[in-house]
Amino acid sequence: MTVLFALVLGVAVLTAHTWVNATRWLRRPGDRPAGVDEPVAVLLPLRDEADRVGPCLSALLxxxxxxxxxxxxxxxxxxxxTAEVVRATVGDDPRVDLRTGVSPPPGWLGKPHACHQLAGQAGAAGVLVFVDADVVLAPDAVAAxxxxxxxxxxxxLSPYPRILVGSVAExxxxxxxxxxxxxxxxxxAMEASARPSLAAAGGQFLVVDRAGYDxxxxxxxxxxxxxxxxxxxxAVKRAGGRIALADGSRLASCRMYQDWPQLRDGYSKSLWATFGHPAAAAVVVGLLLALYTxxxxxxxxAAVAGAPLVTFVASTGYLLGVLGRVISARATGGRWWPDALAHPVSVVVLGWLTLRSYHLRKRRRLSWRGRPVT
Structure with missing residues (x-):
């Protein structure tokens, strides 16, 4: 019972923290932003995105x-x-500049190299806005x-889009x-701290001051x-800059993956980099499993064994974990019913994806968009 009480208390504290973040500390850009007078460059990297770049570009225009x-x-x-779809969508709009990228040189991965090339074509823009092809912006999103x-x-600033989901895996x-x-x-605390380790961002929709970026x-x-x-x-923090997160669910929507194979491979390519050393991953995943499964x-x-007190305490821990998912979903425009009830299953699948990520990396079998990931 002592261990169980400790687990339930841990879940309660984390759920309370979720609520404080969501209701007190999460930035929310206004619905009616003031006009922006400074030059802004929206930068869109594309690789085999013919089937979904149209809505993204139309929203940018x-x-x-x-x-x-x-x-x-x-x-x-x-x-x-992809290039033909871009040309057909933008027509002769003078605001759009379509460029052909070059292959990344040794030492570069594809996405950073594409973004690097884009930043080099941003002209006199004081703000760079990086957007992925699976993101659709609201009309005032860039201004806000x-x-x-x-x-x-x-x-x-990283305004996290509203994540759209379709399949059970998503x-x-x-x-x-x-x-x-x-x-x-x-x-x-992340905003106030100069520690680079205390950082988060989402590359789907990223807004950066040009001088700070350079x-x-x-x-x-x-x-x-x-x-x-x-x-x-x-890197921005190391250079003395500040970073911030925001709820971008009213500004942008994004469906990152269309099915289980895409989702599985997408997470597998990056989860190892999220945790770093395998020992750190084992500790984090073990903690998540202990708290939420x-x-x-x-x-x-306990219910089968007829132990009502244990059943009550353990059920409370489970429901507190579900509540955390509900708070998170409602704060970021996500779906919560009945999906939040399966939170323990979500944590188990995340653990399996993490294991798969390390397994494939060890065997140098990770790739994305036809390019190896090392």
């Missing part, structure tokens, strides 16, 4: 409230006609995000993206990093 907006698109070695960047006096795993940082990361070394500083978004945030298992066993 519909942006308002930014007087000097430039959209730079990089076709990064696509073989599916730039306004929040300046209001927060930050160098880098509903199990994708909500963990926001839940993890809302539960375990003290948001305002001072941090830009994407050249993270050329070989799988999680280039988080590493860029750390052991209580529900004990509740079932």
């Amino acid at each position: 519909a942006q308002r409230g930014v007087a000097d907006l430039r959209i730079v698109v990089l076709d990064d070695g696509s073989t599916d006609g 995000a730039v306004g929040e960047l300046r209001a927060a006096r930050a160098t880098l 509903r199990l795993i994708q909500p963990l993206l926001q839940w993890l940082w809302l539960t375990f990361l003290p948001l305002r 001072a941090a070394g830009g994407h050249a500083a993270v050329r070989d990093r799988v999680l280039e978004d988080i590493e860029l945030a750390r 052991v209580p529900v298992l004990l509740a079932v066993v």
Whole structure:
């Protein structure tokens, strides 16, 4: 019972922290942003995105409230006609500049190199907005995000989009993206701290002050990093800049993966980089399993064995974990019913994906978009 009480208390504390982050500390850009007068460059890297770049580009062309907006698109070695889709979508809009990328040189991964090329074509822009092809922005999204960047006096702002889900696998795993940082990361302490290790960011929609980006070394500083978004945030901190997270669910939506194979391979390529050393991964995954799966298992066993007190305490731990998922989902525009009830299953699948990530990396079998990930 002592161990069980400790687990339930731990879940209670973490759920309370999730609530504080979500209701008190999470930045939320305004619905009616003021106009932006400074030059802004939206940078869109593309590699084989013909089937989903259309909505993304149409949303970028519909942006308002930014007087000097430039959209730079990089076709990064696509073989599916991505460039043709871009040309058909943008027509002769003078704000759009379509470029053809070059292959990454030794020592560079594909995404950082594409972003590096894009930043080099941003002209006199004072703010760089990196957007992925699976993101669809609301009409005032860029203006609101730039306004929040300046209001927060930050160098880098990461407004997390609303994550769209379809398949069962997506509903199990994708909500963990926001839940993890809302539960375990003290948001305002992260903003105030100069420690690079205390950082988070999402590369789907990233807003960066140009001068601060250059001072941090830009994407050249993270050329070989799988999680280039988080590493860029750390580089900004090392250069003396500030970073901030925001709820971008009213500004942008994103469906990262369409099915289980895509999701499985996407997480497998990067989870090893999230945790670093395998021992650290084992500790974190073990802690997650203990906090969020052991209580529900004990509740079932105790109910069968006729131990009402253990059943009650363990069930309380399970429900507190579910509550944390509910708070996270409601704070970030996600789906919570009935998906949050399967939170223990989500944690188990995350643990398996982490194990698979290390297994494939050890055998040098990780790849993404046809390029090896080392």
